[in-house]
Amino acid sequence: MTEITIPPIDWRVATQLCIIFGWASVLLIIALFVPRSRIRVVGYLAIAGLVVAAGAGIPFWGGSAETFGGMLRLDTYSMMLNWLFLAAAAVVIAYSLNYLPKHGIEHGEYYVLVLFATAGMMLLAQGGDLIVLFLGLELLSLTLYVLTGFAYPRETSEESGMKYLLTGAFAGGFIVFGIALIYGATGSLNLAAIGDTLARAALAAEDRTYLYAGAALIVTGFGYKIAMAPFHMWAPDVYEGAPTPVAAFLSVGSKAAGFAALVRFLVEAMGSQWPVWAPALATLAIATLLLGNIGALIQNNVKRMLAYSSVGHAGYMLLGVLAAGAPGGMAGQRGVEAVLLYLLAYMLTNLGAFGVLIALEQRGELTWDINQFAGLWARRPLLASAMAICLLSLAGVPPTAGFWGKFYVFTAAWQAGFGWLTIIGILTAAIAAFYYVRIVVQMFTAEPSRETPAETDPALRAGLVIAIAGILVLGFMPAPAIDLVQRSVLATVGGQ
Amino acid sequence: MNTFITILFVVFAVYILVAAIMTVTVKNIVHAALWLISSFFTVGALYLLMEAEFIGVAQVLIYVGAVSILILFAIMLTRDLEGTQNRQMTPRWWIALIVPAALFGLLITPTVLTYQWQLPPPAPAGQSTPIAGAAQIGTAFVREYLLPFQVASVLLTVALIGAVVIAFEERERRRYVPTLAEKVRQQQRVRRPDPAASAMQSSETAGSET
Numbered sequence: 001m002t003e004i005t006i007p008p009i010d011w012r013v014a015t016q017l018c019i020i021f022g023w024a025s026v027l028l029i030i031a032l033f034v035p036r037s038r039i040r041v042v043g044y045l046a047i048a049g050l051v052v053a054a055g056a057g058i059p060f061w062g063g064s065a066e067t068f069g070g071m072l073r074l075d076t077y078s079m080m081l082n083w084l085f086l087a088a089a090a091v092v093i094a095y096s097l098n099y100l101p102k103h104g105i106e107h108g109e110y111y112v113l114v115l116f117a118t119a120g121m122m123l124l125a126q127g128g129d130l131i132v133l134f135l136g137l138e139l140l141s142l143t144l145y146v147l148t149g150f151a152y153p154r155e156t157s158e159e160s161g162m163k164y165l166l167t168g169a170f171a172g173g174f175i176v177f178g179i180a181l182i183y184g185a186t187g188s189l190n191l192a193a194i195g196d197t198l199a200r201a202a203l204a205a206e207d208r209t210y211l212y213a214g215a216a217l218i219v220t221g222f223g224y225k226i227a228m229a230p231f232h233m234w235a236p237d238v239y240e241g242a243p244t245p246v247a248a249f250l251s252v253g254s255k256a257a258g259f260a261a262l263v264r265f266l267v268e269a270m271g272s273q274w275p276v277w278a279p280a281l282a283t284l285a286i287a288t289l290l291l292g293n294i295g296a297l298i299q300n301n302v303k304r305m306l307a308y309s310s311v312g313h314a315g316y317m318l319l320g321v322l323a324a325g326a327p328g329g330m331a332g333q334r335g336v337e338a339v340l341l342y343l344l345a346y347m348l349t350n351l352g353a354f355g356v357l358i359a360l361e362q363r364g365e366l367t368w369d370i371n372q373f374a375g376l377w378a379r380r381p382l383l384a385s386a387m388a389i390c391l392l393s394l395a396g397v398p399p400t401a402g403f404w405g406k407f408y409v410f411t412a413a414w415q416a417g418f419g420w421l422t423i424i425g426i427l428t429a430a431i432a433a434f435y436y437v438r439i440v441v442q443m444f445t446a447e448p449s450r451e452t453p454a455e456t457d458p459a460l461r462a463g464l465v466i467a468i469a470g471i472l473v474l475g476f477m478p479a480p481a482i483d484l485v486q487r488s489v490l491a492t493v494g495g496q
Numbered sequence: 497m498n499t500f501i502t503i504l505f506v507v508f509a510v511y512i513l514v515a516a517i518m519t520v521t522v523k524n525i526v527h528a529a530l531w532l533i534s535s536f537f538t539v540g541a542l543y544l545l546m547e548a549e550f551i552g553v554a555q556v557l558i559y560v561g562a563v564s565i566l567i568l569f570a571i572m573l574t575r576d577l578e579g580t581q582n583r584q585m586t587p588r589w590w591i592a593l594i595v596p597a598a599l600f601g602l603l604i605t606p607t608v609l610t611y612q613w614q615l616p617p618p619a620p621a622g623q624s625t626p627i628a629g630a631a632q633i634g635t636a637f638v639r640e641y642l643l644p645f646q647v648a649s650v651l652l653t654v655a656l657i658g659a660v661v662i663a664f665e666e667r668e669r670r671r672y673v674p675t676l677a678e679k680v681r682q683q684q685r686v687r688r689p690d691p692a693a694s695a696m697q698s699s700e701t702a703g704s705e706t
Contacts, residue, residue, distance in 0.1 A: 006638055006639065006642065009642075019652060025653075026648055028657070033665075068643040069640050069644060071643045071644070072643055107661060109657055109660075109661045112657065113654070113657065113658070113661075116650070116654050119650075123647065129644075131641075131644045132643060132644060133646070135644055135647040135651060136623060138648070138651055139647065139650065139651050140653060142651065142654055142658060143654055143658065145658070146654075146658035146662060147658075149662055150661070152662060204609045204698075206606070209606055210606075215641055440613060
């Protein structure tokens with residue numbers, strides 16, 4: 001019997017992941033011993049774990065390392081995304097602390113599942129290998145299916161969980177098939193190795209067919225995750241049925257993680273094939289921009305409207321992805337920065353908007369009709385202002401975070417030579433402003449049709465304050481955030 | 497020897513196909529499960545024929561052993577799901593036939609057109625190595641595939657937690673979930689209402705919607 005030696009592992013790369021995985025497992029056991037009436041303690045412990053994991057990353061900022069034979073990476077790009085995911089998870093848990101008991105669905109497992117989903121997102125940001133990306137995606141999706149159906153006494157929650165499961169499983173199948181075809185064409189699963197193979201020499205015609213078919217399948221699979229048209233149809237139904245904090249988590253974390261992996265795959269592995277995939281992705285970006293924003297225009301349900309608007313925002317981020325792949329160093333780097341800055345702004349804004357929805361939501365009354373916002377200013381001025389700031393940021397009005405996100409994305413796309421695409425982006429942003437402003441008008445001018453009580457609690461308020469403060473700070477002083485984003489580079493893009 | 501292997505392969509392959517078709521066409525769901533198990537078993541034999549002994553054994557252990565028991569238990573524990581009187585074919589079954597056939601054709605065409613149908617010469621006797629022995633697979637799992645191996649185990653844990661969270665409803669909150677067969681029967685009754693039962697029926701549907 002030969003002795004098996006495990007190759008040395010660089011634990012610095014996996015520190016944050018290990019903390020989250022380990023803490024989630026420990027919390028699962030702690031939750032057993034916490035009495036039912038005090039189960040929110042588990043939520044506080046989960047937030048503590050997230051904070052510790054975020055802090056543990058600080059010493060490793062700026063470096064670039066990989067381990068597990070290149071399967072796991074840590075560069076400034078993935079570190080930046082990790083912090084985004086950890087912050088989003090912490091805010092979502094803060095939102096849930098009182099939401100869950102209010103809706104009678106308080107279980108310790110909820111917080112544990114959020115932690116596992118966060119770990120899945122971090123794997124997607126750090127993965128340097130198609131197998132790891134797939135496993136991270138499955139870990140994220142699986143937890144989100146459960147969280148979507150978490151309010152199972154309510155049938156809409158169960159229904160949306162089922163819908164999400166079916167479309168998600170379908171998308172997973174696409175990705176596996178795509179990975180198999182790419183392995184067949186290039187003989188490797190490592191993103192960097194695939195990139196090297198493709199950059200070195202042209203493939204045989206037959207292998208090229210497999211490569212493009214595989215890449216198309218993978219983009220389709222991730223397209224489901226980021227709700228890119230025409231794979232966005234699940235989003236409104238799932239957002240509507242899911243418990244609202246979970247919908248916030250879905251719209252922010254799941255989308256950011258999908259983009260993280262998509263950028264890595266397209267830039268790192270398929271970078272040399274940019275002339276081939278750019279026109280295809282540009283077409284999809286146009287479809288996403290139009291379908292998302294026009295779909296949102298006709299919604300009266302605010303939760304569904306936010307779902308369609310998140311589809312539209314995926315379109316803007318796709319502009320950044322297109323620029324990220326552009327050859328010539330500078331333009332590509334601008335694209336990566338644009339995606340990250342947009343994700344940051346979008347995350348803060350969407351978390352804030354969903355936070356207001358949670359405050360307005362009553363148990364057993366599941367309408368998010370636009371009329372509920374009528375006259376909110378007269379009753380709850382602070383809540384109305386918070387919602388107004390979020391909506392203006394979503395619309396991209398200066399001086400909010402959303403403006404800088406859009407500005408950066410459009411500049412990057414313009415520099416990469418997508419002038420016409422930028423114009424379409426600006427036009428759809430103008431369309432989008434209409435439906436965002438419609439709600440603002442409702443809140444400030446319309447007479448309340450009926451009294452809708454709104455409740456906030458300290459944890460929800462804390463989450464809202466963080467989101468709104470983030471939007472305003474980023475809006476008035478974008479320099480630190482832009483500086484941070486400019487230092488976040490994909491190891492292979494800027495590291496050489 | 498070669499013809500013997502070819503004959504064995506054809507026998508196995510035909511049996512797998514027949515069993516798979518029987519699985520989806522027989523009316524009794526327990527019989528369908530048994531056909532599925534026999535299909536799993538033959539696939540295991542096919543793996544052995546390809547000298548992939550580890551995958552063959554794993555196939556028998558996991559699919560024939562664990563998965564089939566799980567399926568049978570699920571059938572037994574699900575209330576009232578014999579399904580003998582349910583319709584097997586939808587009115588537009590031919591669409592369901594054409595679309596997958598077209599997709600399959602699309603996928604197989606490049607292979608058929610470009611593949612060189614020349615099999616490599618067989619390895620000289622005594623030199624053939626097993627494709628992937630248990631030892632190699634085990635080594636690969638703790639060396640180059642250590643991370644996916646670990647993440648997959650976390651994935652299974654999460655799936656387990658999720659299944660428990662979703663399936664375990666506390667008694668006071670348990671609500672009546674009709675099985676598929678019950679729903680179908682209910683619809684059939686609605687379609688052909690007999691006067692005596694229609695009054696009871698309407699109260700029943702009203703009750704289930706609240």
